[in-house]
Amino acid sequence: MLSKEIVLKETEIKNLIKNSQSKRVITDYLSTELAYTSNAIEGNTLTRKETALIISKDITSGSKPLKDYIEAKNHATAFNLVLELSKKKSDIEQDDILRIHRQILKGIDDDFAGRYRNVSVRIAGSQTVFPNSAKVYALMSDLIENIRADNSAAICKAAKAHLNFVSIHPFIDGNGRTARLLLNLILLKNKLLPIIIRPQDRKHYIDVIEEAQTTKNAQNYFKFIFSVHLRSMKFYLRMFK
Numbered sequence: 001m002l003s004k005e006i007v008l009k010e011t012e013i014k015n016l017i018k019n020s021q022s023k024r025v026i027t028d029y030l031s032t033e034l035a036y037t038s039n040a041i042e043g044n045t046l047t048r049k050e051t052a053l054i055i056s057k058d059i060t061s062g063s064k065p066l067k068d069y070i071e072a073k074n075h076a077t078a079f080n081l082v083l084e085l086s087k088k089k090s091d092i093e094q095d096d097i098l099r100i101h102r103q104i105l106k107g108i109d110d111d112f113a114g115r116y117r118n119v120s121v122r123i124a125g126s127q128t129v130f131p132n133s134a135k136v137y138a139l140m141s142d143l144i145e146n147i148r149a150d151n152s153a154a155i156c157k158a159a160k161a162h163l164n165f166v167s168i169h170p171f172i173d174g175n176g177r178t179a180r181l182l183l184n185l186i187l188l189k190n191k192l193l194p195i196i197i198r199p200q201d202r203k204h205y206i207d208v209i210e211e212a213q214t215t216k217n218a219q220n221y222f223k224f225i226f227s228v229h230l231r232s233m234k235f236y237l238r239m240f241k
């Protein structure tokens with residue numbers, strides 16, 4: 001069950017973004033902010049400012065690996081795609097996920113961009129065993145069907161989809177970034193706004209995922225996602241106070 005505070009803030013957010021100008025201001029901001037935060041979680045070394053400069057002005061300030069700049073541009077393009085997809089009336093399809101992933105790994109690993117893995121994967125330092133690659137397609141079909149059939153509150157539905165996605169780990173790389181965009185696509189489709197998981201949240205984020213996978217108890221995971229959702233909503237509302 002969602003807290004009263006979340007329900008209340010969601011109503012305020014829905015009202016706020018009925019004004020398309022306000023929504024535009026926030027999504028423009030998020031184009032850089034999500035690229036910065038989501039890529040930093042993945043290990044990208046760009047600062048927020050460097051991310052903003054490469055995205056808005058194509059300026060490679062600082063002498064960071066070229067890959068880091070490409071990833072920033074890629075994330076901004078992928079977020080634009082997510083905004084487009086969120087306007088579609090129809091349900092999310094596997095192809096939408098593949099398109100997002102293709103954009104995330106574009107120019108970085110073109111052989112695997114937009115393609116499910118055909119090898120096994122593991123995460124260093126993690127106990128989790130991911131499904132055999134032969135099962136990925138069927139598991140992703142189930143995931144899409146579960147999203148479609150899920151009538152719970154948008155943030156619960158989005159959180160479940162993200163956890164299931166990262167537990168299938170359908171790609172060789174780029175799973176986390178694609179999963180966070182999928183979560184945010186579900187929120188946007190439900191007239192809400194993306195959640196911002198910050199680099200400082202990384203340890204907590206990984207710990208609650210790992211706990212949910214190893215103990216099958218996802219309570220702390222949901223608690224974490226709800227708190228980030230609430231924090232993000234408060235932040236957007238403050239932008240207009």
Ligand SMILES: Nc1ncnc2c1ncn2[C@@H]1O[C@H](COP(=O)(O)OP(=O)(O)OP(=O)(O)O)[C@@H](O)[C@H]1O
Nearest residue numbers: 041042126128166172173174175176177206209210
């Ligand atoms: N047991 C686990 N421990 C840590 N991360 C996990 C686990 N299971 C799934 N994940 C997910 O895997 C992601 C890392 O996978 P991958 O390297 O493919 O994604 P990425 O987008 O390249 O990087 P990142 O997700 O770190 O941003 C984590 O962000 C997390 O969402």
Ligand SMILES: [Mg+2]
Nearest residue numbers: 042173174175
């Ligand atoms: Mg990675």
